[in-house]
Structure formats: structure tokens, C-alpha cells
Amino acid sequence: MKILVFGGSFDPVHKGHVAMLKKAISVVKPDVTHVVPAYHSPFKAKSPTPFKLRMQMAKAAFGPLDKKIVFDDYELKRGGKTYSYQLVQYLQKRYKNADIFLLVGTDCLNDLHAWKNAEYIFANTTVVSGRRKGFRENKVSFKHLELPGQFPKMSSTRVRAHILASGEIPSDKVPAAEAAIIVKNDLYGLDQHRWLKAHLKPNRYLHSIKVAESCAVLSDIYEVPAEKAVQAGIFHDAGKGLSADELIAFCKKRRLKIPHFEAICRCEPALLHSFASASLAKELFGIKDKEILKAIAEHTLGSLQMSPLSKILFVADISSKDRKYKDAFVIRTLAMQDLEKALLYAANRKLWFTIDSQKWLCPSGIELWNHLVERAA
Numbered sequence: 001m002k003i004l005v006f007g008g009s010f011d012p013v014h015k016g017h018v019a020m021l022k023k024a025i026s027v028v029k030p031d032v033t034h035v036v037p038a039y040h041s042p043f044k045a046k047s048p049t050p051f052k053l054r055m056q057m058a059k060a061a062f063g064p065l066d067k068k069i070v071f072d073d074y075e076l077k078r079g080g081k082t083y084s085y086q087l088v089q090y091l092q093k094r095y096k097n098a099d100i101f102l103l104v105g106t107d108c109l110n111d112l113h114a115w116k117n118a119e120y121i122f123a124n125t126t127v128v129s130g131r132r133k134g135f136r137e138n139k140v141s142f143k144h145l146e147l148p149g150q151f152p153k154m155s156s157t158r159v160r161a162h163i164l165a166s167g168e169i170p171s172d173k174v175p176a177a178e179a180a181i182i183v184k185n186d187l188y189g190l191d192q193h194r195w196l197k198a199h200l201k202p203n204r205y206l207h208s209i210k211v212a213e214s215c216a217v218l219s220d221i222y223e224v225p226a227e228k229a230v231q232a233g234i235f236h237d238a239g240k241g242l243s244a245d246e247l248i249a250f251c252k253k254r255r256l257k258i259p260h261f262e263a264i265c266r267c268e269p270a271l272l273h274s275f276a277s278a279s280l281a282k283e284l285f286g287i288k289d290k291e292i293l294k295a296i297a298e299h300t301l302g303s304l305q306m307s308p309l310s311k312i313l314f315v316a317d318i319s320s321k322d323r324k325y326k327d328a329f330v331i332r333t334l335a336m337q338d339l340e341k342a343l344l345y346a347a348n349r350k351l352w353f354t355i356d357s358q359k360w361l362c363p364s365g366i367e368l369w370n371h372l373v374e375r376a377a
Contacts, residue, residue, distance in 0.1 A: 003095055004030035004128070006103040007075075007087060009038045009156065010054050011047045012182060013061035014173045016105075016154035020130035022065050023147045024103050028128060032068050034091065039075035042083055042116065051076050053185055060177035085117035088124055100125045101145070106132050109140065160188045161226040164234060165212035167193030192235060192285055199241040207322050208237050214316035214332070222339055224309050231287065232295040232313045239276030244269035250276050259301075259364050267360035274300040302347065302368040311343050318346045344372045 122142035212233030219229035278297040281287040295310040319331035335342035
């Protein structure tokens with residue numbers, strides 16, 4: 001008896017997953033296939049997407065492939081982290097003397113030796129792999145079946161980032177039946193987009209999308225997690241819908257710690273929107289990542305201790321593709337090559353914009369400029 005097993009977070013399932021499982025079923029010709037959504041992957045933080053919804057998405061995406069698929073909640077019943085060798089042991093007990101085929105992507109194949117009790121997996125399964133475009137497959141010394149052809153270069157992380165950045169589900173990456181579940185349950189930032197549309201002017205909402213897109217591009221270059229960069233980008237101007245008086249009241253009520261607060265309230269209350277945006281992100285949508293919240297709070301005035309994420313958002317905000325002034329293109333191009341130089345250029349432009357508009361210069365902006373010039377000297 002042949003048992004094909006495909007496990008993963010499936011958060012969400014994408015068409016690369018579907019194509020690989022479809023091919024594996026046609027090549028292995030299993031008597032039964034187990035699709036096993038992870039409760040808590042040993043290699044990742046626990047997914048905020050409830051197991052029940054990830055199981056629904058798996059059924060919607062994989063269900064049409066074969067009537068002999070078992071959608072297995074084994075990991076949910078176990079609770080906590082489940083390792084692949086434990087999944088193999090479970091299947092061995094359920095199916096006596098069966099041949100077990102473990103389906104993985106090329107990226108996982110290359111790391112299999114580092115998995116817990118990897119030798120047990122090698123001794124008791126045939127590893128089946130699908131080669132993704134752009135991944136190089138290492139030589140293996142265990143029972144291995146490589147599926148013919150190549151599979152799309154996709155990842156669930158990138159799909160989530162795309163939805164969070166744009167508020168749209170990519171139809172070329174997500175099966176339609178699964179997309180309906182995502183929409184119905186407001187997953188992957190769709191709830192944030194609905195809130196932003198209701199509270200921001202259309203051009204400000206569009207700006208938020210363009211900044212998130214720029215953050216995604218720069219996150220790849222500077223090795224910042226894409227989802228974190230996109231999250232900071234899409235919500236950075238959430239407080240822009242508040243008036244000057246509302247911003248002051250909002251910040252006072254929450255006792256937010258804001259440098260030069262009294263002076264900002266007197267001279268340029270609009271600068272408070274970045275701090276209000278960070279607070280809204282935490283209050284409304286439970287965003288607790290301190291680096292994301294710090295980047296949102298710093299995106300207007302900067303600080304003397306900016307993380308790579310803060311620098312990316314600062315630069316993306318002033319140079320996003322909806323910005324029409326000529327220096328936006330210069331900053332955007334420079335950011336692709338040298339983030340520090342782009343940050344210096346962006347800080348310079350912000351100061352000149354403020355001076356040309358005959359507005360008050362916040363000391364924080366001046367402090368940032370002096371700090372960057374000293375570092376560049």
C-alpha cells in the first residue's frame with residue numbers, strides 16, 4: 001500500500017502547492033493521500049491564522065485533485081509542535097507495512113538532514129520533491145524521487161505580503177475557492193484595508209499601498225522580512241484621517257511618549273500622525289511587533305537609532321511611485337543601491353520641503369540630519 005503525505009502550514013495554500021501535489025499523485029499513484037496542515041511548525045512562529053481556517057483553505061485548494069485525499073487533523077489533536085518523524089510514526093501505526101512517500105519542495109529537501117530524527121525519516125520513507133524555479137537541488141544520499149518538470153517559484157509568505165500590501169488576492173497564485181474563504185474571513189490584512197478605505201481619503205489610501213509596495217521591494221534587498229516591511233508600509237499613515245485637534249487629544253489620552261510633544265502641538269500637530277498610526281495599529285489590529293510599531297512611529301521625523309526597517313519605511317514614504325516630484329525617482333533609485341545614502345538624501349529633501357513651505361522645523365528632523373551627516377563624514 002502506498003501512502004503519500006504532504007504537510008505544511010498552508011497559510012495560505014498557493015498554486016505551487018497544488019501543482020506539486022497534483023504531479024506527485026500522478027507519479028506515485030498512492031492508495032491514499034494525507035494532507036496534514038501544521039498546528040505549529042517547528043521551523044516557524046505559530047500561525048495567527050486559526051487551524052480551522054487553514055484546514056478549510058486546504059480542502060478548497062486540494063480537494064478537487066483526488067477523492068482519495070484525507071484531510072488529517074493529526075497535528076491539531078496533538079497540539080504543540082509536531083516533527084515530521086512523528087508524523088511518519090503515526091502513519092506507520094495507522095497503515096501497517098505501507099510504503100510512505102513524503103512530499104517536500106526543493107527548499108525543504110536541501111535542509112532535510114537538519115530535521116529532527118532525520119535518519120528515521122530517511123530509513124522509513126521515500127522523499128518526493130518538486131523542483132522550484134530558482135532553487136538548486138543538493139545531492140542526496142537517501143531514498144528520493146524527483147518529480148518531473150519545474151514548479152512555480154511561489155511562497156505562502158509572499159502571497160500573504162501581496163494581499164497585505166494591495167488588499168487584493170492574486171488570482172494567478174491562489175485558487176478561486178480558497179480566495180473566497182480568505183475574503184469571507186478578512187484574512188491577511190483585508191480587514192486593515194477595509195478600515196483604511198473607510199478612514200483615509202482615496203489618494204492617501206493609494207499612497208499607503210504604493211509605500212507598502214516599495215517596502216516590499218527594499219525588504220528583499222536589505223534582508224528584512226517582507227511581511228514586516230509591508231505591514232509597516234500599509235499602516236504608516238493610518239492616523240492621517242484625524243484632524244489636528246483630534247491628533248493632540250488622541251496622543252494625550254494615551255499618554256504617548258513623543259519627543260518635543262508640546263512644541264509639535266503648538267507648531268505642527270500634523271506631525272503627530274505617525275505616532276497615532278503606530279498606536280492605532282496596535283489597538284485596532286493587535287500588531288505587537290515592536291520593530292514594526294517603531295518604524296511607523298519614526299517614518300516622518302526619524303530617530304538617531306533607526307533599524308533597517310525604519311530606514312526602509314522612511315525612504316519609501318518620500319519616494320513611493322505616487323510621488324510626482326523629480327527627486328522621488330532619484331531617492332527610489334538610490335535606495336536600490338545604498339540605503340544609507342538614500343536615507344541621507346531623503347532627510348535632506350524633507351528639510352527643504354519644510355523650509356520651502358515656510359513651516360516649523362521639528363528639532364527631531366534637525367537632529368536626524370546632523371546625525372546622518374556626522375556618520376557620512
